[in-house]
Amino acid sequence: MKLENKTYDELSVGDSATLKRIAREDDFLIFANASGNHNPLHIAAYDGDGDGQAEAIAPSLWVGSLISAVLGNVLPGPGTVYMGQSFAFHGKVEAGDELEVAVEVAEKMPGDCVRLVTSVTRLSDGVNVVTGEAIVRAPAHKLGFDALDVPGLVVQRHRHFEKLLDRVTDLPALVTAVVAPEEPNSLGGALLAGERKVILPILVGAVEKIRAAAEILGRSLDGIEIIDEPDHRKAANLAVDLVADGRAGALMKGHLHTDDLLHAALRKERGLRAGRRFTHVFVMDVPGLAHPLLVSDAAVNIQPDLKTKVDIVQNAIDVAISIGIEEPKVGVLSAVETVNPDMPSSIDAALLSKMAERGQITGGLVDGPLAMDNAMDLGAARTKGIRSPVAGRAEVLIVPNIDAGNMLAKQLAVVSHAEGAGLVLGASVPIILTSRADDDMARLASCAVAALHYARTKQPSTLSKAAE
Incomplete structure (x- = not known):
């Protein structure tokens, strides 16, 4: 994108320019951090206006600020200095709305100043959501720039998984047969989910390796049922037996090959085919x-x-x-x-x-x-x-x-x-697959997804009570 300005001498009354922009919730979150305005109305995770719907409504000044992009990039362009701006707000903008931002030169004033009519239009229905006027000092020198290398911003937080964990708080812990949790990562994920009461783990595998992994983690296994079976294929079959007998409502992969776990789940007799x-x-x-x-x-x-x-x-x-x-x-x-x-x-x-x-x-x-x-x-x-x-x-x-x-x-x-x-x-129950590279949040979230799916498909009354 080439940025090239129009100097004060080059400008004429009636000159105009537009830009288009799609409003996104992340824009509102960045604006919240930059401005300090943490109004929950602008974040979809909250019902900020109490109307029963959790919509993300754009901060009005964020919408108005889009006008500065036209002024600074296009008309008059690089070198423009803002002197004043008036706003009138006529409608709300929500995440996903496509907007057209327009400016038009209305008057050339002394001191290289220019008055422009400004507007922001919601393209879905043609409503001018913002109108007003801007006073700027136009550049005196001709300038041109290639696209500037402005660092991008990413709103890095895992709010969706946090919401999933909040949703399982009131559900009963999902009894889960954890197969071969014989190294610290796989055991740690199961224990953490157990401590958060997302699952109630039953550990199936080599007891000596499980205890050694717990010692490395500095965690206690007190009160946790352990079924000793060093052979991974046999351990997977024992875990499926727990489901077939009604003692467990989910399987969780530990430190074994996925094929061994799924082979047991797919067995013809007392398997988990659905x-x-x-x-x-x-x-x-x-x-x-x-x-x-x-x-x-x-x-x-x-x-x-x-x-x-x-x-x-x-x-x-x-x-x-x-x-x-x-x-x-x-x-x-x-x-x-x-x-x-x-x-x-x-x-x-x-x-x-x-x-x-x-x-x-x-x-x-x-x-x-x-x-x-x-x-x-x-x-x-x-x-x-x-x-x-x-x-x-x-x-x-x-x-x-x-x-x-x-x-x-x-x-x-x-x-x-x-x-x-x-x-x-x-399968007849969720099967939780985690990777050795997964961190605690990924393992917790896998267990939370399994618990929510089990509750909806097997215990809908429990899920309804939790929602209340």
């Missing part, structure tokens, strides 16, 4: 994103066919509902946003979308094919002319295969500092 394919879901808390983001399948199904993808989508919708997304918006990803007969992922995406329209997939809104940018970014979706309830607003991303899913999830974790909670769905 009529759908087992599929993996990452529930991710991405800093800067206004909602949790679900990614599936990134860990179980390598090259899923259409039938498997139906279960992947349905399982993801079900867990999204369990964590509080009432009608999940599901974007089925491909490299393009149009159906290409030479690109199987685009065909599968279109079929999944149509199957959802016909009631073969229920509980959410499904659209595809969508490329990553127009699934997640309203501006990109509008540029491509894609208009749907999902495009630019996706809360669930369905990837073509395990390669794409694993890369996407790890890119979000490494580059965007996201936390990821991992769960296997499709």
